[in-house]
Amino acid sequence: MSKLDSLKTKVNDAEDFARKIWLAGLGAYGKSLDEVQGRYEKLNADAAKVFDELVEKGSKIEADTKDKLKEKTNVEARVAEVRKKLGLDKPDMEQKVDELSAKIDALAAAVAKLAEKQAKS
Incomplete structure (x- = not known):
């Protein structure tokens, strides 16, 4: 080659x-x-x-x-x-329920006072 x-x-x-x-x-x-x-x-x-x-x-x-x-x-x-x-x-019923609740609270307080007076006597 x-x-x-x-x-x-x-x-x-x-x-x-x-x-x-x-x-x-x-x-x-x-x-x-x-x-x-x-x-x-x-x-x-x-x-x-x-x-x-x-x-x-x-x-x-x-x-x-x-x-x-x-x-x-x-x-x-x-x-x-x-x-x-x-x-x-009804809308006014809620107000009535609140009023009734307040009255019940007032009555409970009055009953408690009466019971206290009666207990003292």
Whole structure:
């Protein structure tokens, strides 16, 4: 083999080796891109799953809250109905109840004074 042929062979080998290095770099880039894309798709699927779970939990909380609100409304309606039957649903009735309470307190105090006087005698 002549020197020129030997030099051409070395140049070809160097070019082939440089091409293989270039292809290895492209392969590494492609592999990392595939891994990133796979991770992104998994993360996206996980995020969608978490979102769906949060929506489901929110729906349950909303339903529970509505049920509790209905229960409270039913209790308040029953109390209002009892107040109405007793005649306590009128605005002036509260004033009358307060007046009656004051009279009862006054009567209790008067009875206590009488009992005290009678005990002294």
